[in-house]
Amino acid sequence: MSEDTRKPVIELVDIEKHFGAVIALAGVSFSVYPGECHCLLGDNGAGKSTFIKTMSGVHQPTKGKIVMDGKNMNFGSPRAGMEAGIATVYQDLAMIPLMSVTRNFWMGREPQSGFWPFKNMDFKKADEVTMSEMAKMGINLREPGQAVGTLSGGERQTVAIARAVYFGAKVLILDEPTSALGVRQTSNVLATVDKVRKSGVGVVFITHNVRHALAVGDRFTVLNRGKTLGTAKRGEITPDELQDMMAGGQEMAQLEGSLGGTV
Amino acid sequence: MSADKPMADERLAKVSLTKSLLQRPEVGAVVGLIAVILFFTVYADSRMFSLSGIMNFMEPAAQLGILAIAAALLMVGGEFDLSIGSMIAFAGIALGIPLVLWGWPLSLSILFAFGVAVITGAINGFIVLRSGLPSFIVTLAFLFILRGLTLVSLKEATGTTQLRGVKEAAGDSWLVEMFSGDAFEGAFTWLANMGWIDTFKNGTPKVQGIPVEIIWFVVLALAASWLLTRTRFGNWIFAAGGDPIAARNVGVPVNRVKIILFIFTAMAATLVATITVLEFGTADASRGLLKEFHAIIAAVIGGCLLTGGYGSAIGAMVGAVIFGMVQIGITYTNINLDWFQVFMGAILLIAVVLNNWVRNKAMSAH
Numbered sequence: 001m002s003e004d005t006r007k008p009v010i011e012l013v014d015i016e017k018h019f020g021a022v023i024a025l026a027g028v029s030f031s032v033y034p035g036e037c038h039c040l041l042g043d044n045g046a047g048k049s050t051f052i053k054t055m056s057g058v059h060q061p062t063k064g065k066i067v068m069d070g071k072n073m074n075f076g077s078p079r080a081g082m083e084a085g086i087a088t089v090y091q092d093l094a095m096i097p098l099m100s101v102t103r104n105f106w107m108g109r110e111p112q113s114g115f116w117p118f119k120n121m122d123f124k125k126a127d128e129v130t131m132s133e134m135a136k137m138g139i140n141l142r143e144p145g146q147a148v149g150t151l152s153g154g155e156r157q158t159v160a161i162a163r164a165v166y167f168g169a170k171v172l173i174l175d176e177p178t179s180a181l182g183v184r185q186t187s188n189v190l191a192t193v194d195k196v197r198k199s200g201v202g203v204v205f206i207t208h209n210v211r212h213a214l215a216v217g218d219r220f221t222v223l224n225r226g227k228t229l230g231t232a233k234r235g236e237i238t239p240d241e242l243q244d245m246m247a248g249g250q251e252m253a254q255l256e257g258s259l260g261g262t263v
Numbered sequence: 264m265s266a267d268k269p270m271a272d273e274r275l276a277k278v279s280l281t282k283s284l285l286q287r288p289e290v291g292a293v294v295g296l297i298a299v300i301l302f303f304t305v306y307a308d309s310r311m312f313s314l315s316g317i318m319n320f321m322e323p324a325a326q327l328g329i330l331a332i333a334a335a336l337l338m339v340g341g342e343f344d345l346s347i348g349s350m351i352a353f354a355g356i357a358l359g360i361p362l363v364l365w366g367w368p369l370s371l372s373i374l375f376a377f378g379v380a381v382i383t384g385a386i387n388g389f390i391v392l393r394s395g396l397p398s399f400i401v402t403l404a405f406l407f408i409l410r411g412l413t414l415v416s417l418k419e420a421t422g423t424t425q426l427r428g429v430k431e432a433a434g435d436s437w438l439v440e441m442f443s444g445d446a447f448e449g450a451f452t453w454l455a456n457m458g459w460i461d462t463f464k465n466g467t468p469k470v471q472g473i474p475v476e477i478i479w480f481v482v483l484a485l486a487a488s489w490l491l492t493r494t495r496f497g498n499w500i501f502a503a504g505g506d507p508i509a510a511r512n513v514g515v516p517v518n519r520v521k522i523i524l525f526i527f528t529a530m531a532a533t534l535v536a537t538i539t540v541l542e543f544g545t546a547d548a549s550r551g552l553l554k555e556f557h558a559i560i561a562a563v564i565g566g567c568l569l570t571g572g573y574g575s576a577i578g579a580m581v582g583a584v585i586f587g588m589v590q591i592g593i594t595y596t597n598i599n600l601d602w603f604q605v606f607m608g609a610i611l612l613i614a615v616v617l618n619n620w621v622r623n624k625a626m627s628a629h
């Protein structure tokens with residue numbers, strides 16, 4: 001990859017976020033190129049969620065700037081972030097189980113046909129697009145009217161991802177999409193991430209599982225206590241080094257010493 | 264649905280047909296309706312299912328159904344309104360006092376009552392959304408507040424708990440016809456002349472038309488069902504009740520949807536108020552007592568989940584018909600009337616268990 005010659009879709013520079021006296025982010029810089037998967041790693045409480053919420057408009061940064069297309073962005077709301085092409089798939093808030101796949105897919109952007117006041121939701125179009133977009137992600141639905149609750153966890157994530165991509169996401173943020181999934185479903189979601197990346201979307205993939213990150217990541221950034229410990233490209237870092245950085249380096253080395261290298 | 268779906272496998276298509284039938288929320292109510300009809304066919308006098316017998320139970324069913332349909336939409340949207348019973352009495356005086364005591368024309372009085380409904384519904388919704396309290400509690404407060412305000416206003420205005428003289432004040436405006444009496448009288452006279460329906464000795468039909476509330480009920484059920492299942496706003500109702508945070512995250516205006524549903528519920532109560540005030544010629548402080556529970560029961564029998572995000576308007580319609588049929592049907596049997604509440608409680612319980620089972624079945628199979 002030659003990221004250096006291309007422009008990032010989004011660039012965040014020296015982001016700080018304070019919640020009262022709590023400093024959740026103390027100067028984090030991060031960028032995503034089109035078609036790359038940039039993994040954001042870090043232990044619980046490192047500030048990963050706070051960071052991506054700032055990126056998507058849920059939080060406003062206390063300091064720092066967000067740049068897209070050379071312009072300084074100021075997302076006042078998640079809606080504003082969405083309109084700029086930042087889509088977030090949350091781990092548990094993605095889907096409504098009792099509603100059909102089609103209804104979930106189009107939620108908030110339902111296509112309409114007919115004339116006011118007799119405007120219908122255009123189920124013909126909605127069903128067709130849902131089926132074909134899901135097929136692109138490798139999932140053949142039995143029928144678009146199937147309730148999302150009957151899908152597996154990985155398939156639900158895929159509906160949410162397919163939806164974000166279809167509605168023109170430039171940056172797709174996935175907050176720990178694999179942490180609640182089994183092995184098979186995890187590999188399905190990772191395969192989906194790979195497809196999305198190849199379609200030119202920039203993916204931000206949050207995880208605290210080094211193996212999942214290494215499976216799809218092009219670059220890796222580790223957060224610790226609200227600061228970046230650095231960004232590494234694929235091939236420039238070994239799994240062990242990455243694991244070390246996540247655990248805060250030093251502590252891990254000590255632990256490893258005392259356990260006799262079994263970790 | 265499109266004909267050129269990918270994966271046209273007829274074996275799968277068959278499975279999904281039975282399953283999509285089972286997935287319909289109203290399936291339990293329809294089964295219940297058939298059971299209730301069978302029960303009364305066996306145990307009730309055959310006059311129950313004559314034309315006049317049907318009108319007898321459809322009239323209360325329709326009045327309840329108008330409320331139940333609105334309550335069902337609100338429940339699908341994730342909220343309750345326990346104030347609808349009191350709203351019937353409150354809207355009754357909001358119509359009766361301007362009409363009888365202030366001398367307003369009927370049209371303006373009706374408009375005024377519906378205006379009061381819009382404001383009351385909006386206040387209910389606004390407080391629920393602003394405070395974040397369960398709508399159960401907020402509207403329980405309004406159950407008492409509205410009933411109390413009705414009593415206070417009536418005593419203040421008339422010295423009693425009733426306001427008479429509505430019929431005289433209303434005169435014979437076309438609006439009276441819209442909200443009371445029978446519809447399609449001409450057609451029924453014609454049917455009688457053809458000898459197709461029962462008549463009295465003098466040749467006038469025993470049933471002179473369809474009571475207007477039944478027309479309102481059916482039209483409202485069809486409109487609400489279309490809104491819920493076929494439109495964008497319907498999708499927003501399901502989303503707002505299913506998971507308001509997820510819905511907001513993708514841009515569904517959840518608060519607006521819920522406030523509109525609260526307003527719609529108050530307006531449904533006002534429609535029932537208008538019908539009863541014009542029918543009886545009085546506004547009464549005790550009108551609509553317990554109707555909030557009956558409406559919720561009908562909605563639940565119709566397949567609405569108490570947790571929101573699931574339900575149907577047609578189901579609520581069927582639930583209301585079951586309710587009316589049991590209530591009136593008992594009078595056609597030898598069974599003591601006091602059993603009515605026992606029956607309704609049992610039906611509610613069976614419906615909830617059945618709906619739960621059907622839904623789990625539909626949701627679990629992969």
Ligand SMILES: Nc1ncnc2c1ncn2[C@@H]1O[C@H](COP(=O)(O)OP(=O)(O)O)[C@@H](O)[C@H]1O
Binds near residue numbers: 046
């Ligand atoms: N809304 C908030 N108010 C106060 N503190 C917060 C808020 N959100 C996050 N924090 C704090 O910021 C830190 C980082 O949290 P978070 O971004 O959720 O970490 P991660 O997602 O990496 O586990 C934690 O110490 C957390 O308590």
Ligand SMILES: [Mg+2]
Binds near residue numbers: 048049
């Ligand atoms: Mg987190």
